[in-house]
Amino acid sequence: MTDSLNNDLLNTDSCSGDSCGDSCLDDVVNPVEQFLRSDRVPHIWCPGCGIGTTVNSFARALIESKIELGSLALVSGIGCTGRVAGYVKLDSFHTTHGRAIPFATGLKLANPKLNVVVYSGDGDLSAIGGNHLIHAARRNIDLKVICVNNLIYAMTGGQTAPTTPDHSTTSTNPYGVFEPSFNLPHLVEAAGAVYVARWTTYHVKQLSRSIAEAFSKKGFSFIEVISPCPTLYQRRNKMGDGLDAMKFYKEKSKVKHGCPTSEVGMTMTGEIIVGKFVDRERPDYQTMMRAQYQESLGDSFVDQSSVQVQEEPVCS
């Protein structure tokens, strides 16, 4: 399993390297490199961390969806996943803790032509940013939210997150977590998201396909990716390294498309239900806003094409 996974992650073309020697590698172009700020490598993520894997899947989804990159903006909050914004070669915003969604809301409302992705972690999106998460889903703002869930606050050293499973040990629950954890797909479905899926970093292809599918939806999409944190979650809970996480995900994951989200809550060692849980149609915020203004104001409604500021004339 790991061999095929590595092949999928690392490479690229069919060139094996064995038959043509090192020189052949000079011609190999990594298809995702075009989306990355190579001048910022090496990145800050730990060995075995799953965030880079999700970025790979995200980049491949950009290829698959043929989305126009010029109109794509990516917004992150704070934390390990919050650093994604710094590594992608897109208009990218590394905002404040928990506020990626409202910042992204501003981008989308002021320029409806933008495609806006929110890429952040479980603590950022569901604890400090939890209020924004549910309200953006309720309003059905046209945002694609990718939530990398490593079950812990990693950047700050392994504290309990709203997603940390019962009985795990963390630096702030050294005797074991006793508070119930959030089932994020259930939360966002209840709040109104039109697309909800969950994968793990073992499911790189499926994740990529889900992200591409979310791009084709108008409205609030939420994709949760269960991702390993070997340094702060697994080590403290004696769950091994990054490779062990892959084995664990392979063994415990069960694909159940359409599974009621009330049944996809996670435990520390139990089954991980993955798949596409919700795919429905609801008018998005801006569609509803326009319809309402048109109905109430008739001809006096001016669409927001003029929302962009006037700029200085271009100098010759």
Add this chain to the structure above:
Amino acid sequence: MKADPKGVLTGTHFMDGDHACCEGALAAGCRFAAGYPITPSTEVVERFAARVPKVGGAFIQMEDELAASITLQGGVWAGAKAFTVTSGPGFSLMMEHIGYAAMTETPCVFVDVQRGGPSTGLPTLPAQADMMQAKWGSHGDYEIIALCPNSPQECFDLTIKAFNLAEEYRVPVMFMMDEVVGHMTEKVVIPPADQIEVTPRKHTHKSVADYLPYGTNGDMVPEMAHAGDGYNFHVTGLTHDERGYPNMTLPVQDRMVRRLQNKILSAVDRITMTEEEQIEGADVVVVSYGITSRVAQRAIGLARDRGLRVGKLRLITAWPFPEKKIREIAKKIKAFVVPELNLGQMVREVERSAGGQAKTFAVSHAGGGVHNPEDILKVIVEASR
């Protein structure tokens, strides 16, 4: 550049300060606002919500002030001029994003219609007790600009000025109203659009290859690009280099923080706006701002009736503080008298700037109403001795 006539409600109006502030924003070219209801400021966004669909733009009522204060910045980076409006408790919640706007050099306007505090305090009654918070409320070293209107007319005129300064210096501008100025209704004259100067965004004309998001050309204010323009730029609240990339080394921190301060401090004389009256030959100068400047005007008149030589210095910009001006005046007078609706905020700046050259007398007031002019008069009399 002249204002876009679509947003300008030219004419003579009978209007309160909150509504005039909204009209000023629209005249300045603001087409995006995010807000959260809070007395006594809500009328600003209520009017904006009614007006903006007719001029082309958007308003969203967010789930809290934390959201409102960052949503507006998303709007700015998408190309809009944007603002948010609040009062004390909401202003407290917005502090982190005032720091974010200062750090990322996001041009935007925060309106604070001040009410009595601390905490929930006096929701429907005036104070001027957020003046230090406006300057120092977010963590770290940074500079902002703060304006203090004293009438509905100024709520209109100076809101335009606030947006213009925000664009010129790429800085968050605090618009420090108070409950009385916000709710008083007076004549407001809105001129034709071609008589209103608006400052356009400092948008880059550089090629993608040449563009450095935080590079400067000597004037310390970088050029801006918007999401969707093709520059693939990065914006972060982390300490960053000219490329906008995180860089947490000491030299980069030093260069960045000093530039954020100096771009404002080096332009104090250009930014500062004051109203002065009979300072030459005065023994006492009354320094005031906002609604208190109008109460002080009465006290100054009463003092002059008694033959006292009293000058007036009204702060239209509170921040950056006109330190040099105060220092110069201090050399020629006996004392400053500083009435304000707090227990002593801007008076400390006056005292510091005076540097012992003139005495400084506070006329404090805990808020909830305005001063009795007699109380200010008493202090003027005492200071004249």
